[in-house]
Amino acid sequence: MIYYIGAFGLIFIGLFIILVKRNLIKVIIGLSILDTGVNLFLISVGYISKGTAPIFSKPGIESARMVDPVPQALVLTAIVIGVAVLALALSLAIRLYHHYGTLNLRKIKEQRW
Amino acid sequence: MRKIISIVLLGIVALGIILSLARIPFGVSKTKVGGYYIDKGREETGAANIVTSIVVNYRAFDTLGEITVLFIAAVGLGAVLSTRKKHKREQDLEPASLVLYTGCRFLFPLILLFGAYIFIHGHLTPGGGFQGGAIVASAYLLIYLGCRGRRIPEAGTKVIESLAGLVFVVVGLLGLSFGGYFLLNFLPKGTPNVLFSAGIIPIVYIAIGFKVGSELAGIIDNLMEESR
Numbered sequence: 001m002i003y004y005i006g007a008f009g010l011i012f013i014g015l016f017i018i019l020v021k022r023n024l025i026k027v028i029i030g031l032s033i034l035d036t037g038v039n040l041f042l043i044s045v046g047y048i049s050k051g052t053a054p055i056f057s058k059p060g061i062e063s064a065r066m067v068d069p070v071p072q073a074l075v076l077t078a079i080v081i082g083v084a085v086l087a088l089a090l091s092l093a094i095r096l097y098h099h100y101g102t103l104n105l106r107k108i109k110e111q112r113w
Numbered sequence: 114m115r116k117i118i119s120i121v122l123l124g125i126v127a128l129g130i131i132l133s134l135a136r137i138p139f140g141v142s143k144t145k146v147g148g149y150y151i152d153k154g155r156e157e158t159g160a161a162n163i164v165t166s167i168v169v170n171y172r173a174f175d176t177l178g179e180i181t182v183l184f185i186a187a188v189g190l191g192a193v194l195s196t197r198k199k200h201k202r203e204q205d206l207e208p209a210s211l212v213l214y215t216g217c218r219f220l221f222p223l224i225l226l227f228g229a230y231i232f233i234h235g236h237l238t239p240g241g242g243f244q245g246g247a248i249v250a251s252a253y254l255l256i257y258l259g260c261r262g263r264r265i266p267e268a269g270t271k272v273i274e275s276l277a278g279l280v281f282v283v284v285g286l287l288g289l290s291f292g293g294y295f296l297l298n299f300l301p302k303g304t305p306n307v308l309f310s311a312g313i314i315p316i317v318y319i320a321i322g323f324k325v326g327s328e329l330a331g332i333i334d335n336l337m338e339e340s341r
Contacts, residue, residue, distance in 0.1 A: 001139050008130060012123050019119040046147065049140035054151055054163035055239060056305065066163070068147035069154075073167040077179040080243045080325060084186035087332045091190045094339055 003044030010037030024093045024103040031089065035082045039075045046071035159302030159311035160236035168241065169314045169321075173296040177281060180324055184278070187328045194335050209261055217259030224252035232322030236311045242318040246325025253330040257337045265334060270327040277324035284313050284320075 014034025018027055046068030052061070054069040093103065100108050142148060150163055150171065158166040168176050209217075232245025253265055288297030296313075303310035 004134060004139065008127065012127060015123055015126075016119055019122070020116050044139075045137075045143070047140055048142055053239065056155055056161040056163075057238065059306075063151045066151050068142060068144060069150055069163040069167055070144060070147045072164045073172065076164065076168060076241070076243055077176060080247060080329075081179060081182055081186070083247070083329070084183050084190075084332065087336065088186045088190045088193070091193045091336065091339070095193055 003040065003047065007037050007041035007044055010034070010040060013037075022105045024096065024105060027105070028086065028089050028093060032082070032086055035078075035086075039078055039082070042071045042075050042078075155305055158298060158314065159305055160314050161306050162236055162238065162241075165236045165241050165314060165318065166311075169235075169317045170296075170298055173285070173317065176321070177285070177296075180278070180281070180321060183325065183328055184274070187332055190332055191335055194339050209259060213259050217255055221252050221256055224255065225249060228252065228322070228326065232318055233315065234308070235318040235322075236314045237306060237308070242321030243325055245322040246327075247329060249322070249326030250329030250333060254333050257333060264337075265330060267331070267334060270331045270334070274324055274327040274331070277320040277322075277327070280320040281317055281324070284317055288313070 010033055014030045014032075014037055017030030017033065021027055021030065048065065048067050051065050051067035054066040054072070056063075096108065097103055100111055102108060137143075150167055154163045154166045154171075155161065158170040160166040160170070208214075228245045228248035228251075230245075231240040231248055232242045235241030235245070257264070285296040288299050289295050291297060291299040296317075298312040298314070300312035300316075302312050305311075309315075
């Protein structure tokens with residue numbers, strides 16, 4: 001249960017940052033925290049009490065106590081895609097800064113092209 | 114004012130989530146498909162790591178789509194950043210100290226070796242193409258931060274990335290021609306827990322490792338080029 005609290009804590013911290021902050025870099029940091037929270041939530045959904053990793057590394061490992069491998073497989077790719085999307089967002093922020101000269105979203109909204 | 118509205122909105126969302134999650138038990142098995150993969154995965158795919166057998170065998174088509182998403186993000190980053198005029202403003206950066214420079218050059222091949230180990234042994238130990246590729250890209254990040262002035266050839270990363278993607282698709286098409294469906298595991302499974310086992314899984318995961326590594330290295334290259 002503590003995993004759910006931690007995961008949703010991260011998700012709400014990320015959402016709060018996205019809603020409140022005006023600096024674009026801070027908004028992107030909030031997106032990253034939100035992404036981490038979602039990944040942690042998916043992993044904790046597949047958790048089984050006192051479970052082990054779903055790997056038959058030694059001969060004689062019982063399969064009854066293994067955690068659900070499906071969320072792990074999903075999160076595995078989601079982390080790498082999260083990194084790439086974060087880099088894409090940062091590159092858009094770089095372009096915005098070169099165009100407007102500021103990263104403050106309120107000031108960007110006031111300016112016309 | 115804005116903060117108060119945000120907190121109230123988030124509180125409403127949190128209440129809804131708590132009410133719905135309270136009905137779901139924590140720490141017990143919830144899906145049947147996960148149990149099936151654990152019970153049958155080793156015989157059906159030959160991989161000791163069940164997560165790998167899901168990523169590269171049961172849901173390999175899904176993985177192909179996901180590395181396509183990664184590819185599109187990398188291409189989009191290149192397109193967004195390259196529209197600016199290339200201004201040659203080579204500031205005279207202070208060269209790194211001898212200790213830093215030598216340390217980077219010493220660590221670089223070791224990190225590459227570790228990344229290669231991670232993605233070659235993806236079907237036996239925790240790890241695989243995505244993690245190994247990220248480690249390989251971190252080696253290039255070390256070179257960019259530590260040894261200034263050195264850079265990876267851009268054409269090289271493009272070629273490696275394209276070849277790795279091609280290997281993935283060709284292996285899938287070979288499965289289609291041998292057995293009737295895309296990404297069929299047509300090679301012999303071998304004995305589990307041996308390096309040469311699990312059919313196409315190591316081949317596809319090595320291809321994914323090269324693809325992810327070169328894409329992330331290309332992203333690092335683009336961002337560092339911008340900050341120069």
